[in-house]
Amino acid sequence: MIRNLKRTILLNAKNLVGWRTKRKIVVISVDDYGNVRLNSKQAREAMDREGSKVMNRFDALDTLETREDLEMLFEALQSVKDKNGRHAVFTPFAMPCNINFEKMAETGYSGYYSELLTETYEKLAALQPDAYRGTWDLWNEGIEWGIMVPLFHGREHLNLKLFEEKLAKGDKELLTALKNRSYTSISSGEYETISPMAAFDFWEFEENERFKEVIRDGLNAFETVYGYRSNHFNPPGGREHPVIHKTLKECGVKYLDTPLIKTEHQGKGTYKKVVNYTGKTNGEGQTYMVRNVVFEPTDDRGVNWVNYTLKQIEAAFRWNRPAIISSHRVNFCGHIDPENRKAGIGALTNLLQEIVKRWPETEFMAANELGDLISG
Known part of the structure; x- marks a missing residue:
């Protein structure tokens, strides 16, 4: 009973401040699309034999989305319509680039090389045709239909500083992953402030300077891959310092995903807490x-994720707030374990059907569309 009371208080408390509307707006923001983490079930098994640790469900199950992943996801999204006759919309916060595993191997793992997502899909369609042939075409159909609206999640889902330092040391975890065309099961090492997956983590504050070129290059690559300029950004790992927001603004980014209470790194393990809310603007005029x-x-x-998520949406609507749902691609991946995908997409289908049943006036939007509405 006490636990339920605390949960109820939290559900309401996080909706007290922020932009309000009487419209029942639902946004589904899903991180990690376009990123190669695990290559295949065979790669996971080979890494297991080498002693690589599975530290979380991402290490165990997260793969670049396959044709079947997208087919089943699209079926779920198209199973419902909102008050305007629009299907449910996914906002995949997505990468345009991945590690070029072949070039790294050819150069003896002497440096970092990347490739565009379109090249990654071309290679995988040849290497694993049953899983990946036609996947990029399906991606483009989802964008054309308006059920997939990818936005910028960084150039690649890795921390270059940590990657390069581990590479120079011949780190066993990293080399085992790379030789299996993967980037997972890698520990942070000596830096308590840097995650191997978080592109904009740093130790020395001056390291933020390098991120400016990563942002410029990444947004250009995003436009090349997905066909339009992204005006919305959510960093992988979610812990960027606001010093990079000016560069994002210069490159056309108007909207920034951020935690309600952000633990903001200032350098060398010093942090400060920052409270945010939807509709808050920064010094650059970004929302x-x-x-x-x-x-x-x-x-x-x-x-029970369907019930719990519905309670969270109910709390948002009670306070006249849009429901901005946070999720990750791993919930909808079936390349390693089809049962994982079946469970995740089954729950998604149930959730969507309950949303339109309980709130017939629901409006599905992409995250940047909501940003446009908020900013006017």
């Missing part, structure tokens, strides 16, 4: 977006 609903259906915490 912050805070996700106020969580949906992680394959994260086994003993939670």
Whole structure:
């Protein structure tokens, strides 16, 4: 009873401040699309034999989205319509670039090389045709239909500083992953402030200077890959310093995903807490977006995710707030384990059907469309 009371208080408290509307707006923001983490089930098994650790469900199950992943996802999104006759919309916060595993091997793992996502899909369609042939064409159909609206999640889902330093040391975890065309099961090492997956983590504050070129190059690559300029950004790992926001603004980014309470690194392990809310603007005139609903259906915490997510949406609507749902691609991946995808997409389908049933006036939007509405 006490736990339920605390949960109820939290559901309401996080909606007290922020932009308001009486419209029942639902945004589904999903991180990590376009990123190669695990190459295949065979790669995971080979890494296991080498002693690589599975530290979380991402290490175990997260792969570049396959044709079947997208087919089943699209079926779920198209199973419902909102008050305007629009299908449910995914906002995949996505990468335009991945590690070029072949070139790294050819050069003896002497440096970092990347490739565009379109090249990654071309290679995988040849290497794993049953899983990947036609996937990029399907991606483009989803964009054309308006059920997939990818936005910028960084150039690649890795921290270059940590990557290069581990590479120079011949780090076993990293080399094992790379030789299996993967980037996963890698520990942070000596830097307590840097995650191997977080592109904009740093130790020395001056390291932020390098991120400016990564942002410029990444946004240009995003436009090349997805066919339009992204005006919305959510960093992989979600811990960027606002010093890079000016560069993002110069490159056309108007909207920034950010946590409600952000632990902001200032350098060398010093932090400060910053409170944010949807509709808050920064010194560059960019608008912050805070996700106020969580949906992680394959994260086994003993939670009925459909019911819990509906309660979070109900709380958002009670306070006249849009429901901005946060999720991750791993929930909808089936390349390693089809049962994971079946569970995740099954839960998504149930959630969407319950949303339009309970709130017939629901309006599905992409995250940047909501940003446009908020900013006027």
